[in-house]
Each structure stands twice: as C-alpha cells, then as structure tokens.
Amino acid sequence: MVYRLFIILVLYVICCTNVIVGQEKPPPDSTVGANPGDERESSGRVNNPASGEQGTTNSPTEQPDQTRDRSSSVPQGSPREPLSPENPNPVTQIPGNGGALVTPIPLPKLTLEDSESSKSVTDIEVKSALLKNYDGVKITGPCRSYFRVMLVPHITVYVYATYDRIQLEPKFGPSDLIDINDLTNKCNKDSNKYFKLVLYIKNNILILKWKVQDKDSKPTNIDVDVKKYKIPKLDRPFTSIQVYTVNTEHGLIESKNYDINSEIPEQCEAISTNCFLNGSLDVENCYHCTLLAKKVDSNNECFNYVSKEAKELINKNLEEKNKTFKGEDEDLDSNEQKLEESIDNILSNIYKIYESKQDKERKKSHYNNKKELVTIEELNSVLKIELLNYCKLLKEVDRSGMLDHHEIGNEIDIFNNLIRLLKAHPGESTYVLNEKLRNPALCFKNIEEWLVNKKGLLLSNEKIQNLSTTNYNVTDLEESEYDYERFISDDMFEKDMNGVIDLSLFDNEKKLKSPYFRRNKYCNNEYCDRWKDKTGCISKIEVEEQGNCGLCWIFASKLHFETIRCMRGYGHFRSSALYVANCSDRDSDEICFVGSNPVEFLEIVEETGFLPLESDVPYYYTDAGNDCPEPEKNWINLWGSTELLNHKRPRQRMTTKGYISYESSYFSDNMDLFIKIIKREIQNKGSVIAYIKTENVIDFDFNGKGVHNMCGDKEPDHAANIIGYGNYIDEEGEKKSYWLIRNSWGYYWGDEGNFRVDMYGPSYCKYNFIHTVVVFKVDLGIIEVPKKEKESEYFSYFLKYTPNFLYNLFFNNYTTNDEYKLNNRLKTNQHNNKKNKKDRYISAQDEPPTDNVESQEENNKKTEIYHILKHIKDKKIKRGLVKYESLLETKKDHSCSRTHSIDPEKHEECNQFCIDNWKACKDHYSPGYCLTKLYTKDDNCFFCNV
Template identity: 40%
Template sequence: MRSCISLLLTISPGSTGNSSTTISSSNSERSASPSESPSSGGQATSNGGSNLVGSSTAVPSNPQPSQDVSTSIANKAKIQSALLTDSNGVMVTGPCNEIFQVFFVPNIFINVQTDKNTVEMGNKFKSLSNSITLKTFEYSKNECAGGKTFKFVALIQENKLTLKWKVYDAPNQNKTTDDMADIKRYIIRNVLSPFTAIQVHTVLKHNDEVIMESKNYSISKAVPEKCNFIASECFLHGSIFIEKCYKCTLKAKNIDANDECYNYVQKLTSVSTEGNAVTQAADDNTNEVELTESINNILDLIYKVDVNNNKELVKMEEMDNTLIGELMKYCKLLKQEDVSGTLENHELANHVETCSNLTKLLEKHNEEKKSSLLYKLKNPAICMKYAENWITNKTGLVLPNLSYKNNENKIQLQTTKVSETSSVNQNNIKDTFNDGIDGVIDLEAVEQDNKQSYYFTDSMFCNDEYCDRWKDKNTCISKIEAQDQGNCATSWIFASKLHLETIRCMKGYEHASSSALYVANCANKEAKDKCHVGSNPLEFLKIIDENKFLPLEVNLPYSYAKVGNACPNPQNHWTNLWANVELLDSKDEPNSLGAKGYTAYESDKFKGNMDAFIGIIKKEILLKGSVIAYVKTKNAMGYDLNGKKVLSLCGDKHPDHAVNITGYGNYINSKGEKKSYWIVRNSWGKYWGDEGNFMVDMHGPEQCEHNFMHSVVMFNIDMPLTNVNKKKEAELYNYYLKTSPDFYSNLYFNSLSAEKANDLNNKNVITANSVIYGSDNSASGTQPGVGVAPGVGVAPGVGVAPGVGVAPGVGVSSNTGGPGAEVGTNGSQGSEIEKAVPDSTSPVNNKKIVHILKLIKDDHVKWNLIKYKNKDSINEDHDCSRSYSPKEGKYEYCVKLCDDKWNDCKDEELPGNCLSKFDTANECFFCYV
C-alpha cells in the first residue's frame, strides 16, 4: 500500500502555507536559454485559486501537513532539467551513467542512455528507433564515462528536432561553446498536433531510498483553467489513469454534462451500475453474501498479535470454537457456490484440513491486501480433504503428431526481424545525412502500417520493453475474463479460444467470448472422453473449420457438467465468430512444427539461443495479443500459487497443460540480477493466482534441463479487419501524457546498470517477487561538476520553488526557504493504517520508494510527493492510500472503506464514483485512487 504524503501548499514569501492545493513560485526549472548567462532570479509568488469554476465545492486538496519531512528529498536528484526560455525544448544535466526519458507531449518519446551515449526515439512508445549515437564525429570527446557529467538539450523548431550533447570531464572544466557540442537534427513529418507539454522522468537510487521524479512543463494554454486544474490535481496525486480521475472528479462535483470540461474526455462507454452498488448486495445470492461475510470473519480470527505487536497466523492447536465453527460454515457455503465441480467430485475437508490448506495459501500470499484475499479465499480447493489433488482433472493436453521438415538450425532467419505486418516498424527514423539533417521521424508511418495489418493497442501498455494489456481497462483484450475449465481436461480448448479472441481484438473487433462447450462437444470422441481425455489446439482449429461455425459463449454457455453432450446444431439466432475466417497454409518456418493454421516452436530447439525463442514470442504477442504455451503442472502449479510473485520454474519433456502467454515485463531477482518474466493466463478461474494470471521467469533456473515453456503455439488465420474505426484518444492526452502502471516500474528497471543491479546482491534488498525495486549507495545531492555549459543560463527574474534542486551554475533565488517549505508525513493524509494481513519483515518491504511529481507552468511550480509503503504498490493500477478526506481523523476510515469495497467497484468504469456510494456520510474522495 502506498502512503500519500501531503505536499500541496500555497507558498508566498514569508507564508506558512494553507489548505490549498499548490506550491507556487518562480523557478529555475523553466530557465535554460542557449543564449543567456546564469542569473539569479526573483522571489516566490503566490498562485491561489483551488476552486473549480462552475462548482460550489472546491476540488479536494490535502490538509496542511506537518513539517517533519525535509525538502532535501527533492534536492537529492542527480539529474536536473529546465525548460528552455522560448518554451521550445528542455535542457537536462547530470552525471554520466544515468538514464532518463523526455516526452514532447503528445507526439515524441526520447529515451536517453548516457552510459551508452545513445538515444532511442519514436512516436510515444511506438516503433522506437534503433539506438542512435549522440556523438556526431568519430573523434568527438563527448563520450560519457564514470566521473563525468553531461548536458543534453532537445528542442523543436517548426518541423525540426535538434539534439545537443556535451560531456564534461571533471568539475569546473566546462569551458566550451555550442560548436564543441555534438548536434543531431531530424525532420519531423506528419505532425498531427503541436506539442503542448514536455515531460522529464528520472530515477535516483540513494541509500535506502528510491526517488522517482516526473516533471510536466506545461506549454499550451488551450485548456480552460478550470478544466486544467482538475487534470493537474490528478497528475500531482499520482493517478495512473488521468482521464478516469478527471471524469470521476467531474461527476463527483456534479458538473453539468454540457460543461466544456467534458470535451477533453471520452463519453462513458457503458451504462454504469455504480448507482446501485450500495444496494447490490441485497439483490445478490444470499449464499454469496454469507460467504463473503464468513471469509471476512475468518481473516479477522485466523491472525493473532505477538509480543512485538505483529500479526501472525494462529497455530492449529490455538484455534478456538469460534474459528472452528466459522471454517465449517465457510466450507458449507463454498460447496453451495462452487460450480467448477471441485467439491462435488472431491471429499470435503474437516476444519483441521481446511485450516491447514488455508494457512498454506496465506503464508504464500502474506503481502496481499484484504480485498485480494477476499477473492482468493473463494477457491474451492481450500475446502478439499486432499487439496494437492485439485489439479488432477484440470489439465488436458495431448501433443499433436507433427514432425520437423528439415528446417532446423536456421533460427537467425526469423527471430530478429519483425514481419511486414508488424505494428512495430523499425524504419521510422531513416538516416539521410542531406543538408545537415541526420534523419527523418515519420509520426504517421506506424499508423499506416496498422491500417494494413493488425489493430493497434496503446503502446504505453504494450511495447518492446513490457506488455500488460490486462491493465488497459478500455481495450478489447482487458474485457476477456479469466475462465474456469472446471473438473474437465479441457485446457486445450480454453487456451485456444483465448488466443483466437485476442487475435480478434487485434483486428479491431469488440470482445466476444466464444463457446468452449461447442468445441468440447463437437470433438470426435466418445461422450465419456470429451471431459476426461485431453487434446490440443490443432484439433480446436480442425473442429471449428470443419463445422465452419463457432458460436458465442452466451449462445452455448460452458459448464463442465454438460461436457459430453452431442454436438449441437447451430440455431438461427446464434452468432458465428468463424464467418469469413480461413486457415492459412503453413510456411514451414525454421525450427517450427507446422500444419494448416498452426505453428509451434519447441524451446528445446533454442538451447543456447533462448533470446531467439523469446523474440518469437514477443513478436507474436505484439501482433496477436497472445500465444498458446504448453507446460507441465506437476510440482509447479497448485491451488495456492501466488500469481503476484515471479516464479522461476523448470519444465518437462512431457507437458500436460495448455495456457496463454499474454505479456511480459522486467524484474530484479533475489541475486540482484536483471531478469524478465512472462505474464501467463490460466483457465482455473479468477480466484486462482492473480485473478487467473501468474508470472514466470523467461529463462528459469540455470540447472533446468527444459524451459518451463515446452512449446509456444500461434494460429495463422486470415481474418478480415473490422470496418469499425479506432476510437479517438481523449483530447486530454494531448496535454497530459498517458501512462500505465508498468511505465514507472520499467523506468526504474532501466535506470539500473548491470553493475548496479549486481551490487544489490549482498544487500538483501531484493526478493524474487520484487519486480522493480532495489537501491545502491549513490551519494546524495547533486554531483560536483554537473553544471550548465556557458551559454546555457537562467532567464532573468526566475527563482526556484522551495525544495526544488538545481544543478550548480544555475542561478536561483536566495529567498527559497521559509517555514512553509517544510514537508510533512504526519498529517491525516500521510498516516498509515493497519493492514488486514501482516507485512513481511524482509528489508525489501521496508524500502522507501518516493515519487516526486512537479507541474511547471507560467513560472510557477506545483508539486506533490508520494511515498510507497511497500514494493508492490508502484506496479498496481490502483492504490487505496490515495483516498482523501477533508475531515480530520477520517483518512484511515476512507482507506479502509476503499480496500473493503474495492472488489465491488473495480470493474466499474469509474471506480472512484462507485466507492463514494458506500460513503454514506460523504466523508471521502476516491477519484485519485
């Protein structure tokens, strides 16, 4: 859980702050000018006005915090940035061996790797260029190395992007002119809209702190002030989905639907049920309500407090009659609700066995929030007498009988180059070297490719570095729910149908769940074998292609108990998802097993070159949304698997189960090594793993004979593109960068050099499930010599906001302190609440992760500081600790209410408004969550 520390005060000279929502002052972050000398500037000035125009109620602002957190947090930043005087670019300075990112919103993304003297550029995260060296000449001395510092300038004038790069050998050796810097110039084509803001993202590792900083230099004034105020508050409070936060605030404040502020967001896509959320429970199945209450009671009873005031699980002999009775009631209710066949086909556990099963699960999920545990404890396996047998009938893979066709040992031919239909075009930056121009950035090229091939999904959620489309709640793929094959060996069907459904999504269709029961019952098998004898995706294709039909799930809903019936005749009102779809002939790709419509790659064929195998999978996920994978479940996948931890697993020569790989990401393992993982969707229901998903290290342990992914499979089909036009992005994202939960975690991951990551090995700060966290012993403060080269000075009259650090050589106002500049943690917003489950005491969970967000506009700075309570919060798509209450002492109540009711609201289009329905006393504000 993340603890939000209130930092948003209005500062004027000599003031002590109030309950408004901004820090405002002149600042040197909007200061760099290629032609001006350093000059100190004026004093801080006030910038009040927290009320939303058109509303009688102000947008909630944080209360005045206490003053026990030093603004030195902000001064620790190694990398400093400043907006150029003409507002056409940004200057960044800092020590070498750092990585930072610059966005010209909404069009251009620049990733700078100073340790390699290179940049990558592209349209947002789409089609990044191959690394381009910043050195213009072979004998240039501008090459970063340890102990050196750099200056980087990026500016856009008309249709030209200019990059300037200068490296300094040591402090005070900055006598240079622009002609001694390396300069690159690029023509920008097909700019659909002018850039409206510049964002700079950096990361600092300092002792026990990880400090991320995100600066938004606002340039455009096109957005009305009352609307921009709402958006800026969402940005400063760390909201990942700014559009959702913005719409939530408009609704929470009852802004008229015809107000101009609604022009900057998309209309609600569906009729929300949130208005009935508070009474929904009364309409639900009585057993379901009682089951939830029983789980709540168990979570309260199964923990005790030790002498150190820490929570721990009760031992078997410590169970009292109340807990025993609740466990018996729980299993009775769970059996009544179970539709998977688990408790119908397996013996029910007694209270001792249930407690044992439950304890094993809770020990593996000791960092989960209560809202998550309320989900996981609905897994019927917990009430099985022999829970280890839960997966016995839940596999269902038989490998197809295919052979290789003399096409082995040619893996290099098809792994590094993306096909012509790929949405990742590597040629968008072309070297021309004519008339002093180093290349061309074509912002339309990717979109043209997508019109000819696959439907494009947002690159902030899926790109070459990371991919998790489940988190992009507005997309087709995110609408695909976790399925439960029940007590049948039908994983081959569910993995196949999900792969087909993601292909449809990538072709631009809305999600339509296909009928697994139709495929199961149309298999050419004896009735008794349809449930208990497995098969493979090749048979899935054969069944639907021979029948030329695949109905919707709503036409023929799945139930394990109905598997074994006759193949149904299609009804007139049924929808055919296989209409106008054809299987393509196999191309016999190197190292592949092929058949019509089907291509498989076995990982064993890539021993010694697993990067090629990984490249194939990534390419297919980018194009088709998923691949099918064959795995072995024994000793790897049980009822109590923790899907939030990256598992490092060995495979087997004989797989027995089919799953889907739907994405990938990066993490640091327990040895401090930079590693990558697959996101895998299973078909054992939403109460298993992480809502049906789990994560697996791409390579697995070194001693493994086989990779966990025995094979990966993809369908090759000719499916027409939909005629439905792609939804236009919300206008708001032309002014504020659209981000994703993985954006910030990947920013931190990329900031670690291999050496830094390995240095963490002996510090016990990383665990295998720590996807992004760690630290090093970097010195605090600004590195000596991180100055501004002559000619890159500060605009006259520009000061600096309290706590905003700048590089030496940048002039700042001497009057930047004052009591109001202190930052606090003990205000009602910064207090912590007791979790429903105990925190792990491992050092990584105590690692301080701070996110500083700054909004710079018209020589004023608004900024906020967010502290992450544990290592997982940064990567989540919501955080209840961002709840707010205007009433003293109610913050903890609001956070608890959010946690308790999150499951009721998480699927709503605007969860914040849904949560407010449970706040009958109107004491909380949830839009920032």
C-alpha cells in the same frame, strides 16, 4: 544508513498533507525572481539552435543555468503553513460560461513555492530547466542515466545515455519508435562523461541538440549533434513538457511538468494539476472523478475536457453500482452476502492476535499482517462451525460446479486447506484474501484430487505426434528476423536541403515490421500486458474455468484464436469450448479424461467449418461428451472463412498446417532467440500457447503474484497461454525478466487467473519451464473495420500512463552495482518443484513467508519509493509527494498510497478506508469516485487520485 534515515525523516515531515507546501512569493532576500525554469540569455556567442552554427542570437543558452530549479528531491527544514484564504470559495465570474456566476471548484489545498526558496537534501543527478525564449527544455546529467521527456501530448523521447541511444515515439500516425542515428557525441559507457540535451519546438520543427563531454571539461558548443524533425499539422498544440528522472540509490522518482501552452481554463487546470501532483497515472479519470466528487454542475465548462467515452463508462458504472452506493433494495439475506460475511468471520478468527488498542481498530483490514495463524489444536468450536457454513454457502454461490461432484471435507480438512493457502500468500491485502477464499478447492475433502483433471495436454497420441512439434534447429532460423529490438531509424526518412526530416512522410513511404503490431504503452519490447488497457479488445477476454475436465488444450487454443481476432480488428466474441469438445471424433468418455493438444482444436473447427459463440453453446464441464450440436440459423460463426495456412520449415520439405511450434530444448544454446520469437508472436497475435509441467509444481494454493524461478520437464502435461511479459529485480538485486501466463483454472486461482515465471529459469535446469510454444497460422479473411466516431477535440487533452510506467523508469536506471539494493522490498519464498529442488520467487507482498511474528516484525523493514512531482508555470512551482511502500507498488493500476487527507493526522484513516473498501470498487471505471461515494463520514478523505 544514517544519511538515508535523515532523508526519510525530512520526507515524512513534508508529506504530511501529501503535498509539499511553501510560500507564494520568494523571500525578501531571494535574488531569483525569475521563472524557475528559465535559461538565462548569454551575452556571448552560442550555437544557433536551428543550424548548430555559432552566432549572436536570442536562442537558448548553452551555458550552465544558475536560476533553474535545483531542489531535485525535497526542501530542507519544516514546511511553512499554507495561507488560509479569507473566503475559500468566493463567487467569481468565469470566462467561457457566458458570464455566469460560478463557484470555483474546491480542491485539496496546494500552495506555491519559488524554485530557490528551499535547499536540496539529496540530488537527482539529471537536471532539467525550461528554456527562456523557446518552448523547450535543457537537460544535463551523467552518461549512466536513463530518462524520458514527453512533449505533451504528441511525442515521447527516450534517452538511454549509457548506450548512446535516443529514440522518438510520435503519438500521431501509425509510426513506431524512431532511432536517432549518426550521433557523433557518444558516452561509450564512460561514467565520467556528462551529456547535455536541448529539446525545443520552433515553427513546427522539433530541434534536438546533443553534446557529450568530460565531467570537468569547460562547456563548449563545438561539435554539437543537431537533429531537426518537421511535425505534421496537428489538431491541438503542445501543451507541456514533462521530464522523468530517477535516483535509484535513494529510491526517488521525479516528475516535472513544464507548462508551455495550457489552453484549459484556470479552474479546470487547477483540477488536473492537483491530479498530477498527487501522482495520478490517469489524469483524465482523476479529473472527471474530481468534478463528480465535488458535485460540479454538469454544465460547467470543465466537463468539456472529459471525453465522451469516459462519460459513458462512468454513467454505466453508476447505474450498475447504484444499489451499492445507495444501499437500497439490496438483498441482505442473499447467499452472496452471507458468504462475504462468513469469509470475514473466518479471516478475523484464524489468526492469533497480539492485541493493542491500535490492533483492535485495524484488525479487520490487516488479517494477514504481523499475525500468527492458529494451530489445529487451537481450532475452536466457533471457527469450526463457520468453516462448515462457509463451504455450504460457497457451494451455492460457486458457478464452476466443482463442489457438486467432489466430496466436501469436514472442518479439519477445510482448515488444513485454508492454512496452506494463507501460508502461500503472506502479507496479502484484505480484498485479495476475500477473493482467494472463493476458490472451491478449499472445501475439498481430498485436495490431491483437485489437479487430476485440471491437466489435459497429450503429445503421445499417434495421430498427432508427428504434427505436435516443429523441431527447429536454431541454425535454420535467421536471428535478425526475430530481433524485436529492430527500430525505424531516422535515416530512413528523406531530408530537405536544410537537413530537416519530415515525420509526416514516413507512413506513406515505408513499411512497418508488422502490419498488425504497433508498439504502444501496453505492449512494447520491455513490457506487454494488454489486459491493462481497459478500453482495448483483448482486455474483454475473461479468465476461463475448465472445471473438472482436462480440456486445457481447448481453452488455451480458443484464447489464442480470440486474441488473434482482436489483433486483426474483428473485436472480441467469446467462443464456445463445449462445441469444440463435443465435435471431436473421439469416444465421449475420453473427452474429459484423455488429453489432446491444439492441433486437434484446429482439425475440429476446420472439419466442421463452424465455431459458435459461448452464449449459443455454453460451457459446463459435465456436458462435455454430449453429441455435437447442429448449428442453428441464428448462431454466429466465428470461424467464418478462416483458412489454415501451410508453414514450411526452413531448409526442410516437411510442412505443418495452421500452426508453428517452437520447442525450447532446441534453443538451449540460444535462449535469447527463443525469447525474441515469443515476444514477437505476442506482439503480433496477442498471445501464444505454452506447454508446461504442473504435476508436483503448481497446485490450488499457488501464489500468482510473485515471479517464480522454476525448472521445466521433458514431458509437459498442461496447456496455458503466455499473454505478456515484463521486468523485475530479484532478491539478489539482479535485473531479470518474466513471462505473464494465463491459466484456465478460474479467476480465483493464482493472480486473478494468471501467474509469472522467470524467462530463463535456474541455471541448473535441464529443461526450461516453457517446454514448447505454439502459434496459429491462419488467414481470417478480409473484413471491414467500422470507423470510429471522431473524438471530441479534448479527448487526448490529458495524459494516461501505463501502470508500469514508474516501475520501468526505475528499472531502466537500476544497476546491480547500486548501493541501493531491494532486499528489504523483495521477499523470497520457497516452493518445491517435482525434484524437490527449491523454487525461488520474488514476492509481491509486503511480508516475509513465515508464521513467526517476531521474525515478520524484524524483516518488515521496507525501503519506500518517494515520487516527487513538480508543476512549473509562470515562474512558480507547485510540488507534490507520494510515498509508495515498495517498488512493486508502483506497478499497480491503482494505489491507496495516493489517497489524500485534508487533515494530515487522519491520512492513515483515509488510506485504511481505501484498503478496506477496495474490493467493492476495484472493477469500477473510476475506483476513486466509487470510494468517494462509499465514504460518507465527512469531507476529509479524497480518493480520486488512487
């Protein structure tokens, strides 16, 4: 513990400016003077890297490197002060601009540091170094490691040393992951063994060398596995090699970027380097933001490295946000503005404040942090008046219409509803609480009425009962057919006489496991959330609000159909739920109050042969039960020539038309297979329909950010959609997985309309939370997908990572035997299920679920994650350091932790500004630029990295 506190103290000193500073040259007594990533050439005989044979060559050495970067975490001692240039922005002549005189772009200050100018405080065990004579790296470490190598921008290498698995992921062509087979060197889960990996590119051939031996054995080049892959001709060369490693015990993540062939001009490269070193997950966005924030002339050559799409998106956002930025022509008396002010007033007065001077300054943005909620006896007249005013304004602003047909409560009713919601969301951020308070349920007089017509799944209707479930026997299914971990292996490729595998031949000669699914960074075997891909079709599908009408079966069905259309290349067009509801052959008074299921959805659209756009038949729940509208000539038919396909159950005569269903109870002895099936369907179709139980389990105050560990029920009452999945570490330090579920109860419910549940649930459950999964089996017909305009040559110059990139890197390295437990980071909460058993969930907030201030203070001991970043070029290292408050923060698309402050003492002020104004900028294409436009105080804060 003392050792860890020492590490944190040193890190704190170093990260004052968010970047570790050093010296421009090695100290006089340094004997390094070489590229910190160099591999020294050996005078002895080594393996020929191209053939694996021995000989005297100038190939990369296989001996231990004595000159590589050894500071795998942070330098020891106080950092040196950065040198202040005499003229920070001198006018110079920059090549590439026709000899024009330009001013170099002012950036947050970074200084250079030689690799041997500092000592290591604590090691990341996986070491890497740049090869001297080749474009490549050598990586060594213990066999229990997991790490990633990116040959930017074309190939990613995943190394699971523990499981003897190495995989290649080419970014060119439609290829999937490629397993490297026939390795003779194996770790065999032996923690005493160490590996050595050499990767480099020579004459357009990627060469991989792999060696495993005992920890104390003398290094040897005998029996090295050598693999060679021919790379097709690419539009642009490899520019850098990035190595990502982790120390889970001390909460350290390290990213190293070795520059091998940067073509970007120096002033432009300085910007991208700053973005990388400040932890940006979207370097292009940060790069573009920096150009705009620093008001660089639009004719500057650096704008050539911003994609056309990025320019269009940010220009569109600038037009939309223009009023917000300028503060002009804004209707300050609008109900929307008044509602925001009312919510601010409520959140400022609903807590008891143990005030200090600092508390007062931070009061507005820390509503739910270290504060105790007032009791009903302490409810004062000011807050009572504000609560009534709030509901009056919310009724005017809310588009769901829920408050038009439900009695609004008095101040006591509203107060009780609000307290219940806030208790379920401890430690939540300001902008999230502001959105939570837009849920009209908070104003209900009888809150128990809210859920009654939110359900609507019915399986007992005699007409559809025989079609509602496909009661599979697990023995009917071949598990290998649903094995989502099947990968393409390199032995599927043809080799030439020298054993070189040509990666360019695969796509023409082999079939992928699915014609629609290609593993990518937003949806793969471990993680899937296509809504994170803001440029993708599926991310355009919005959260729906069914209102006070039990049409969940329609909304779940239409979302599933829309994701299928996206996956097939049709693009997204919002379909009409009201048309389906009103074209049912049931009595009109049953539409909202007698449930149904997705089978009826298919029956209706097949019988009518029509599915219009939402804009042609807009949904308002009070209109449900009207006559079925006659399609007009100008209406678009989304159903088109779609056909329902028959599905024959294995080993049985019975068939279902248009759908397949899987009931979890039939997989109770093999839940792994059930999970594999769901994952495969989500990968191929974008979503699945899920039957779940909500009564006495889920309500208006449900916390969607945590992972809930809940039981299911014999009789489900609601239909929703599973839209993704991921991994998490529970409060016991165990590695687990969750489903990401989308509901149709509006954007302000749950986590922006979504919630998460553990895949397996508690061991004592008789029923899994996911009762049944339904997928449509349809033929949408043949379509022509418009060809995209060819991208500019710089479009893919910068890497973009998924928000979960760092989290998954950490997760795959984490073991339950680690001393590093996450019990200070992952908080637990309790919710009752229908049998009054406790439902545990892993909270995504920073505070424990309690009103007690002292208890919160005691438990608010969070273990931070430190992200160490290094950029190596021309024998110099630039270093960056980002501190995350918790592991869960590394999952976010954006983080205010990456805010930069020129004055280290004002970093908290910049971070707080980001938090306070996040609501205004969170939906902007470049939130960092949005924050920059809002921040007019001075030039101290820099937000492009967030």
